[in-house]
Amino acid sequence: MLRVECLKSIYSELENCLVVTIMGAVAAELQSLGHRPNFFYLQHAMGLASSTGLGLALCLPEQRVIVIDGDGSLLMNLGSLSTMARYRPKKLVHVVFDNESLLSVGGFPTATSAGTDLEGISRASGIPRVATVRSVENFKATVTNAMHGSELTTIIAKVEAKGPAAYVTDLSLVENRFQFRRHIQSLKDR
Amino acid sequence: MPVSLTNSKLIYEALKECDVRLLSALPETWLVHLIRMTDEDPEMILVRLAKEEEGVGISAGAHFAGVKSAMLMQNHGFLASINGIVSFAHLYKIPLLMLISYRGSFGERDPWQTQGGNVTEPLLRALGIPYSFLDKAESAKMRIRQAQTLAESSLQPVALLLMRDLMWEE
Numbered sequence: 512m513l514r515v516e517c518l519k520s521i522y523s524e525l526e527n528c529l530v531v532t533i534m535g536a537v538a539a540e541l542q543s544l545g546h547r548p549n550f551f552y553l554q555h556a557m558g559l560a561s562s563t564g565l566g567l568a569l570c571l572p573e574q575r576v577i578v579i580d581g582d583g584s585l586l587m588n589l590g591s592l593s594t595m596a597r598y599r600p601k602k603l604v605h606v607v608f609d610n611e612s613l614l615s616v617g618g619f620p621t622a623t624s625a626g627t628d629l630e631g632i633s634r635a636s637g638i639p640r641v642a643t644v645r646s647v648e649n650f651k652a653t654v655t656n657a658m659h660g661s662e663l664t665t666i667i668a669k670v671e672a673k674g675p676a677a678y679v680t681d682l683s684l685v686e687n688r689f690q691f692r693r694h695i696q697s698l699k700d701r
Numbered sequence: 702m703p704v705s706l707t708n709s710k711l712i713y714e715a716l717k718e719c720d721v722r723l724l725s726a727l728p729e730t731w732l733v734h735l736i737r738m739t740d741e742d743p744e745m746i747l748v749r750l751a752k753e754e755e756g757v758g759i760s761a762g763a764h765f766a767g768v769k770s771a772m773l774m775q776n777h778g779f780l781a782s783i784n785g786i787v788s789f790a791h792l793y794k795i796p797l798l799m800l801i802s803y804r805g806s807f808g809e810r811d812p813w814q815t816q817g818g819n820v821t822e823p824l825l826r827a828l829g830i831p832y833s834f835l836d837k838a839e840s841a842k843m844r845i846r847q848a849q850t851l852a853e854s855s856l857q858p859v860a861l862l863l864m865r866d867l868m869w870e871e
Contacts, residue, residue, distance in 0.1 A: 566762020590751025
């Protein structure tokens with residue numbers, strides 16, 4: 512299963528929610544499908560995408576928030592699973608692309624390649640709904656279902672360690688951040 | 702407990718007057734009253750963290766949502782947050798109001814706090830983070846307001862160091 516195919520399968524679903532992604536391949540691939548003002552790409556600070564999604568979800572409980580995380584990033588901030596589980600915002604969906612690799616720095620294997628089970632860690636952290644998916648069809652169905660549900664969900668998507676040719680895009684980090692905040696303010700003004 | 706309840710209340714009320722509506726925190730002796738007051742206040746969102754660096758992401762999320770926030774932590778928690786501060790708050794121009802209890806400074810009895818005390822201010826300076834001290838009841842409220850104002854106008858982290866003289870009643 513390729514991550515970009517997974518992203519394509521849910522791209523239309525992402526229109527009406529706030530999306531926070533990690534750096535690297537995920538950010539570049541989502542932008543390759545078409546950037547939108549409701550997408551924020553955290554291009555560093557590995558591990559904090561889920562915390563950012565949690566902050567958004569706690570402050571905007573009516574708003575659907577989706578975090579697109581990765582195994583390398585989540586392994587740097589496993590405590591975030593316990594914090595998310597503690598407050599379990601109903602409209603927060605946490606997708607973790609697990610390619611068992613730190614792809615953007617040369618493909619070094621992460622601990623998930625040696626048996627660390629992110630689904631098990633998520634469940635044991637207290638995340639109320641957890642699933643692992645291995646096909647694009649299953650990915651689309653599980654994510655869509657979670658996005659229309661009302662329970663904090665973590666979905667581990669096992670993907671191949673393949674990414675785009677380049678990671679830097681023409682969207683400046685600060686431009687993205689101001690656009691994202693303005694988009695949220697415009698939602699509040701509606 | 703000799704943590705000053707009066708001065709904790711003063712700090713808490715000053716934060717609320719600045720429209721701070723979310724506090725992230727990790728327990729630390731000097732912060733117990735502040736955390737309890739936040740927890741008991743229905744107007745405030747308290748996020749109890751596993752590690753302080755999470756608070757950088759949570760405050761960024763709150764900022765995007767248009768909610769003012771503050772981080773309550775010990776100086777060792779500040780040390781644990783530095784990558785988040787640099788590669789999120791500084792990189793993306795995120796305002797952070799950090800209230801940092803300054804352990805390991807003059808009067809410290811716990812040996813394990815002392816090394817962190819030595820490096821707190823040099824690190825704040827190295828990171829270019831504006832900081833000031835909360836050491837007197839008379840000036841605490843004004844300093845909090847000023848720090849919050851600067852964080853919002855400059856879109857960067859600003860630190861207030863909570864001092865023993867204010868937080869602890871011997």
